[in-house]
Amino acid sequence: MSAEALSDHAALGDRIAGAVLAALALGAWWHAGSFVTGFMQPVGPGVFPRLVSVPLGLLALYLIVRPGLNHRWPGAAALCRQLGVLLLLGAYAAFLEPWGFVPSTLVATVVLMRLFGARWRQALPYGVLLGLSLYVLFEFALGIPLPDMPGLSV
Amino acid sequence: MEILDFLAHGFAVALQPEHLLLALIGCTIGTLIGALPGLGPVNGVALLIPLAFNFGLAPTAALILLVSVYYGCMYGGRISSIVLNIPGDEPAMMTTLDGYPMARAGRGGEALGLSAVASFVGATVATIGLTLFAPLLVQVAIRFGPAEYFALFVLAFATIGGVTSGSFTKSFIAACLGLLLGTVGIDPVSSVARYTFGWYELYDGIDYIVALVGLFAVSECLLFLERDRDKATASLRIGSAIPGMRRSLACASTIGRGSVIGFISGVLPGAGASLGSFLSYVLEKRWWGAKGKFGEGDPRGVAAPEAGNNAAAGGALIPMLSLGIPGSGTTAILLALLLSMNITPGPLLFEQQPDMVWGLVAALFIGNVMLLVLNIPLVGLFAKVLQAPSWFLMPVVTLVAFVGIYSLNNSPFDLYMMLAFGVLGYVLRKLDIPTVPVVLGLLLGGQMEFNLRRAMSISSGDWSILWSSGISIGIYLFAVTLLIAGLVYALLISKRLK
Numbered sequence: 001m002s003a004e005a006l007s008d009h010a011a012l013g014d015r016i017a018g019a020v021l022a023a024l025a026l027g028a029w030w031h032a033g034s035f036v037t038g039f040m041q042p043v044g045p046g047v048f049p050r051l052v053s054v055p056l057g058l059l060a061l062y063l064i065v066r067p068g069l070n071h072r073w074p075g076a077a078a079l080c081r082q083l084g085v086l087l088l089l090g091a092y093a094a095f096l097e098p099w100g101f102v103p104s105t106l107v108a109t110v111v112l113m114r115l116f117g118a119r120w121r122q123a124l125p126y127g128v129l130l131g132l133s134l135y136v137l138f139e140f141a142l143g144i145p146l147p148d149m150p151g152l153s154v
Numbered sequence: 155m156e157i158l159d160f161l162a163h164g165f166a167v168a169l170q171p172e173h174l175l176l177a178l179i180g181c182t183i184g185t186l187i188g189a190l191p192g193l194g195p196v197n198g199v200a201l202l203i204p205l206a207f208n209f210g211l212a213p214t215a216a217l218i219l220l221v222s223v224y225y226g227c228m229y230g231g232r233i234s235s236i237v238l239n240i241p242g243d244e245p246a247m248m249t250t251l252d253g254y255p256m257a258r259a260g261r262g263g264e265a266l267g268l269s270a271v272a273s274f275v276g277a278t279v280a281t282i283g284l285t286l287f288a289p290l291l292v293q294v295a296i297r298f299g300p301a302e303y304f305a306l307f308v309l310a311f312a313t314i315g316g317v318t319s320g321s322f323t324k325s326f327i328a329a330c331l332g333l334l335l336g337t338v339g340i341d342p343v344s345s346v347a348r349y350t351f352g353w354y355e356l357y358d359g360i361d362y363i364v365a366l367v368g369l370f371a372v373s374e375c376l377l378f379l380e381r382d383r384d385k386a387t388a389s390l391r392i393g394s395a396i397p398g399m400r401r402s403l404a405c406a407s408t409i410g411r412g413s414v415i416g417f418i419s420g421v422l423p424g425a426g427a428s429l430g431s432f433l434s435y436v437l438e439k440r441w442w443g444a445k446g447k448f449g450e451g452d453p454r455g456v457a458a459p460e461a462g463n464n465a466a467a468g469g470a471l472i473p474m475l476s477l478g479i480p481g482s483g484t485t486a487i488l489l490a491l492l493l494s495m496n497i498t499p500g501p502l503l504f505e506q507q508p509d510m511v512w513g514l515v516a517a518l519f520i521g522n523v524m525l526l527v528l529n530i531p532l533v534g535l536f537a538k539v540l541q542a543p544s545w546f547l548m549p550v551v552t553l554v555a556f557v558g559i560y561s562l563n564n565s566p567f568d569l570y571m572m573l574a575f576g577v578l579g580y581v582l583r584k585l586d587i588p589t590v591p592v593v594l595g596l597l598l599g600g601q602m603e604f605n606l607r608r609a610m611s612i613s614s615g616d617w618s619i620l621w622s623s624g625i626s627i628g629i630y631l632f633a634v635t636l637l638i639a640g641l642v643y644a645l646l647i648s649k650r651l652k
Contacts, residue, residue, distance in 0.1 A: 013584065013585050014585060017581075017585050017587070021327060021331070024331075024334075025330075025334075028334055028349070031349065032348075035341070035344075035346045035348060036344070036346055037344070041343065041344060041607075041611070042607075042610045042611055042613075042614055042615030043606060043607045043610045043611070043615075044344065045341040045343065045344045045346045045348060048337060048599075048602075048603040048606060048607075049334060049337045049348065049349075052330050052333045052334050052337070052599075053330075053334065055326065055330050056327065056330035056331065056334060059323055059326055059327045059330065060327060062323055063323055063324070063327065066323075068321045068323070068324060068586060069586055070584060070585050070586055071583070071584045071585075071586060073584060074379075074380040075380075078379055078380035079380075081379045081380075082376050082379050082380065082580075085375065085376065085379060085552075086376075086573060086576075086577065089552070089556070089569075089573055090570065090573060092556070092569075093556075093560075093566045093569035093570055093573070094566065096560065096566060096569075097566060105553070108553070109549055109553065112548075112549040112552060112553075113545050113546065113549050115379070116378075116379070116544060116545040116548045116549060117544070117545045118543070118545035118546070122545065123545070126546060127549075130546075130549065130550060130553070134553055134554075134557065138557055138561075144208045144557070144561045145561075145564075146557070146560075146561070147564075
């Protein structure tokens with residue numbers, strides 16, 4: 001990571017992160033109080049999380065006071081693509097079992113290739129090819145059982 | 155000469171046809187993954203771990219496969235540094251300084267050949283070092299009790315700043331975050347559910363493999379989406395690698411120095427491969443002074459960091475295998491693999507499973523030779539892979555990660571978890587908070603807490619047991635020394651950058 005990739009006016013990100021982490025540390029400390037210490041345990045289940053949340057909280061506060069450098073945040077177009085990929089992968093995870101591996105993977109590879117910048121005429125053939133070859137590779141060559149299409153289970 | 159006996163036995167294990175084949179596959183895949191721009195060794199090994207599980211391989215075989223991938227990635231990382239000026243990971247950064255100018259001058263093949271030999275020598279020196287020194291460390295570590303182990307974990311986290319060469323505050327924040335995430339799930343000692351908020355999927359804790367594939371591979375894909383799209387990479391003439399191999403004879407002293415420096419920085423906890431390649435380059439540059447043309451395509455500027463880098467990668471295996479404390483990001487991932495196979499590295503591993511340890515060491519020697527041989531004819535092919543369009547490569551990477559994680563438990567929940575860790579990793583990397591300490595915290599937290607509690611139950615609640623033995627005081631002193639050295643090093647670097 002080279003120095004010029006860092007933008008110097010982005011201390012705001014660090015401050016927000018510091019605040020979130022400080023809140024997290026506080027929450028972890030507070031919640032650790034509810035862990036019941038058993039009989040004959042000098043160190044109960046709450047001690048170690050508390051030991052960790054103290055430096056986490058202090059360092060997070062330090063980050064708010066003395067923020068460092070952040071990388072440039074993405075523009076609107078890139079952000080849309082990233083959200084698109086996350087939504088697609090989330091949907092893929094959700095449809096993997098109800099639809100079966102092959103149909104959901106074919107849709108996922110084609111759309112994923114589009115999101116990574118392929119044209120339709122590139123994404124369609126190569127997406128189908130990739131989806132099918134992954135199926136053959138995983139199901140037959142590596143012997144990893146994958147969810148079948150509904151009604152087609154062998 | 156007990157070591158030689160062990161090693162001979164190890165070779166007998168590693169030379170079994172199945173293991174040889176796995177080493178070959180691992181070296182090839184590793185070189186390919188390492189060569190892909192942006193996908194360094196960490197991502198490569200992370201991606202393949204879930205797959206290695208699904209092969210149903212025995213632990214020794216899986217370990218041989220992944221260690222070959224690890225060494226292969228270290229080899230492959232230099233290809234994109236030299237040909238495309240894109241370092242696959244941080245340690246490969248120094249190689250771009252002279253490697254890319256060489257490639258632009260039409261000496262790409264020479265640079266690749268030379269760096270293959272330098273990598274080979276570096277890795278071999280480190281593997282010999284591993285053979286000699288790991289058993290010595292084991293002799294010391296066998297006397298460790300829980301308090302000493304706790305001190306050792308403190309040492310690992312105190313020196314974590316060096317792994318990542320980022321800001322100290324941020325490295326420690328990342329480590330604490332990882333340690334906290336590591337406590338999620340049912341507490342093994344008291345059976346109390348911690349931070350699960352009623353989600354029964356979290357009762358087993360956060361799966362390290364799901365977390366690290368998310369933190370590394372998924373976040374890499376997200377980062378990739380915002381880079382400039384498909385800038386046509388000028389295809390460079392690579393040429394033959396043979397002249398580079400000959401050139402390496404002229405650079406023999408450079409390679410030797412680089413290997414030793416790299417090895418030492420690899421063994422130091424927390425220092426790792428980045429420091430290895432950086433130090434060997436800088437020292438070599440200073441050694442030759444005005445006589446060298448460093449930065450303009452001096453072959454020695456390729457040989458030194460490559461030898462250092464690969465020697466450090468091997469050296470980092472020493473603390474990982476003998477103490478269970480990883481010295482670099484990738485060894486952290488290998489540790490994740492071992493832990494998920496219910497193998498706890500440490501002195502006991504050497505006593506109880508010498509087959510595995512020495513088979514692994516022998517596999518490293520064999521893998522090295524294989525990589526060198528593979529690199530002569532195949533370097534052109536590997537360089538071609540770089541020119542495959544990213545719209546094809548990135549979906550392949552994403553889907554392999556997806557199927558691998560899904561097949562661990564056949565659970566969509568793991569996939570959502572992986573995506574969540576992907577977003578976390580992305581945000582952390584944007585904030586310049588390193589992700590390796592998060593993984594280390596997640597991995598080592600359980601053992602650290604366990605040792606703390608054991609020590610405390612031995613002393614029935616007296617905290618002073620933690621610093622009551624000479625060994626643990628020594629470890630704390632060492633931690634403080636390394637911490638101060640790291641701070642001074644960071645100050646020097648930031649001065650130089652200004």
